Amino acid sequence: MKLTAADSMPYQKEKNRVFLGGTVLVISLFFLWALTANLLPILIPHLKKACRLSVLESSLIDSAYWIAYFVIAIPAGLVMKRFGYKRAIITGLLLAAVGAFLFYPAAESRSFAFFLFALFILASGMTFLETSANPFMTILGDPATASGRLNFAQAFNGLGAFIASMFLSKLIIAEKLKTPAELEQLSPENLDHYYSSLFHQLKFPYLLIGTILVGVAILFMITRFSSNHIPGKDHAAGKISLAAQPQLLRGILTQFFYVGAQVCVSSFFILYATSVTGMTEYAATNYLGLLLLSFMTGRYLGSFIMKYVKPENLLWIYASVSILLMLFIVLIGGKSALWAFIGLEFFMSIMYPTIFSLAIRNLGNNTPIGSSYMVMAIIGGAIFPPILGYLSDLTGSIRIAYLVPLICFIPVAWFGWQARIGKP
Template sequence: MALASGSPQFSHIDTGGRSLRMPFVIVTSLFLLWGLAYGLLDVLNKHFQEALHVGKAESAWLQVAYFGAYFVVSWPAGQIMTKLGYKRGILIGLGLYALGAFLFIPAAWMRSFPFFVGSLFVLASGLTCIETAANPYVTVLGPPETSERRLNLAQTFNGVGSFIAPLLGAMLFFNIAEGPQAGLGGVQIVYAGIGILVLVIAVIVSRMWLPEIHEADTLVHDDEPATSLLHQRHFTIGVFTQWVNIAGQVAIGAFFINLVVENWQGFTSADAAYLLSVGMALFLLGRIVATSLMGRFSPRSILTFYGCANVVLTLIVTADIPKVSSVALTATFFFASATFPTIFSLGVKGLGAQTKRAGAAMVAAVSGGAILPPIMGMTAERWGVAPSYLLVTLCYAMVALYGWKYSKPLPPKVKGRMSAMALASET
């Protein structure tokens, strides 16, 4: 999953007459790196249940560590970019990413689940630093009129990484010949390889020219209403919806392998991991389709439809129909693909000078991914995996409701009345 953050506005970029092609290629490769990390996350969840004998609720601490890092580290990462620059910020992020990956090796030797959780937090902290820098870089490495196209292109590599990762997990984590207990050797191989790859990219980045980016001060126009963000309904409800959306999206994958193994007779964990890669491919396809549809339909309509589709699909999952529920769960990835960027863009629309603050709040909403999986795990342990997906149904019902009713900015007169009421309450 690419968790796009708000892109600041820039006055100019110093190229010195040099081409921006290679800097764009290098920065785009970073999207592949965090696609690999996210794609492996859900495979690790099931694998550790088998190899380390942890329960479903306990295994969800992997999601807590991964998405909790975004909440904890996002603000310090922004400060690092401001003080040290984007290139150094990227290098710090790559260093943390590599360190977290290499820490998986002693964690496997010790067979310590808490050690794995801590290692993943370090790795995700590096991803947070990288992502804080990558989106702004991509938007300015070329003509302004094609910035959105470049960002969409870069984010497709996130989908490629997310597709490859479950395939690696299926081949190396679930060793059928030796049993799941021996599979931690596969974890060591995969994360050692990732750590080396990240270090190689870090060396390349350190030796490459990356252009300096100069932020422009955001201007407030005279006709722009100075309304508090808290009085912007499409923003405040949008942040909550984003939090719920990420919670649901992460929960879909967190217990995907558990659901498929229990629902599809004869399926092993490795088979389910291969099916997860199909889901990740659908995620990539869903994003491409949504982007093309936005030329014909409004983003609000697409968001409402995607949300409603996942409400129906997750209800089929909770019915626990043999094989059918597994197919329905795989299909949810398609309709989960475009919800984050669409909610993000709708939530910050028309906010003018406050867009950057609004974007930061939207990024903080990623922490929703750290909350629902443990709750879902406890629900699954008590009532079963399939019924626990009813929690995901509720998440996408909120997404559909936001797209249908709350995503449109209020007319100026309504916002004016809200501001007057707020002023009256203060006096």
């Protein structure tokens, strides 16, 4: 029996509802991994104080988190290839929840190594989410608008970053922290109680995050996805030759440097603000919130601008401006540099998704494995912070140490320029 247009309308409405619900859930992943990644700039100064670490030692917080992206990206891609996007996402959500829940015993043990392990497990779950969600958004529609679409989804990452820095951070960093001189006046018993309170403040935020992750995993389990929009085995890829895909190889290298720059800029901002301006860590979290609000605004505005400006052109312009702002931060410093940071976050906002989408453009069935390689490039966030930390300890100046992200923005500008002139 042949269906009429009227008969097919309920079916089409149901299909659209399934597609919309699934898309909203996938976009929520961009929000969720921002909550954990953007608490790292809060964890660094907090654990530095609680565990009495050097700047170099505290940089291992970034390394433990971001190295998971390098280690887990290929396994995540293989799970996605074998079982499809939905199961890969559920696996990532539950694994990340385990990492978040591990913060409770880590705080009880007061072990810095335990915290690093919990962060690695948490980031391993997030690797599954990034490996799955990024390519999903690039194939969900016209390939010509993939960069703008991914920037729109990534804007919710910016929203999560803002909430983490402006609100969740207040649950971790106390408004009044004791100075080294005040700590020397405390009795051993009171000193132990003080450090115990610092560890205790980490429990609730991560228990909350873990609970949210489990809730979203359950929603994915009960949500029916359209096979047309969640490619699993149909998009499976075999081996991919980087030599035959020069734009992918350049994208991997560029993403390596960009993520290194982004992590350095954000993670050490509170240390920069407190050491250069003398403000308290609690007050610095308000500026960090402004930074990430600027980042979120840049994502939304960037997705709009890309309707009229080619992504590669915008990337080149934004990277060039970022280099100039970094020069101001390193050479001038002072409280005015905090506003340079706010501007820098705005111009960094479009870089990750734009580099990602330009690098995997036209990969076809190789998109999942290409996506895994791009996620592996996030290891730059594990490599460059210890370099910055070492330089800071060596020179005694966090301002000078910001030469590290300054140098990292140069390859980003070069990648944008090469894409701009159409180099294959």
